[in-house]
Amino acid sequence: MLILECPYCGVKGEETEFAGGGEAHLKRFGPGSSDDEFHGYLFSKVNPKGVHFERWRHAHGCGKWFHAARDTITLEVYGTYPAQTTEPPKDIKDKISAKRPGWSWREFA
Numbered sequence: 745m746l747i748l749e750c751p752y753c754g755v756k757g758e759e760t761e762f763a764g765g766g767e768a769h770l771k772r773f774g775p776g777s778s779d780d781e782f783h784g785y786l787f788s789k790v791n792p793k794g795v796h797f798e799r800w801r802h803a804h805g806c807g808k809w810f811h812a813a814r815d816t817i818t819l820e821v822y823g824t825y826p827a828q829t830t831e832p833p834k835d836i837k838d839k840i841s842a843k844r845p846g847w848s849w850r851e852f853a
């Protein structure tokens with residue numbers, strides 16, 4: 745069971761309280777970008793075994809979007825933080841490093 749905590753209202757609940765929104769920290773490529781960049785934005789998603797960063801929405805609560813850092817093997821949640829954050833917070837990255845030394849996910853490590 746996946747237990748998430750909304751970083752806005754502090755409610756902790758099962759994943760059914762929330763709605764998944766796919767991969768976090770996607771870089772959007774708009775007008776003027778190459779076909780490869782736009783194709784990558786639309787279709788190139790990672791599906792790692794281990795550390796992963798996802799978007800979630802507190803669907804049955806405040807309705808706000810946030811990011812969650814979690815492990816896809818153990819379902820451990822390393823932390824949640826506001827969706828407007830462009831990079832995982834240092835305390836969450838440190839927590840991941842303590843559990844999974846040498847981890848990386850896209851450009852983050």
Ligand SMILES: [Zn+2]
Pocket residue numbers: 750751752753754755802805806807808
């Ligand atoms: Zn909330």
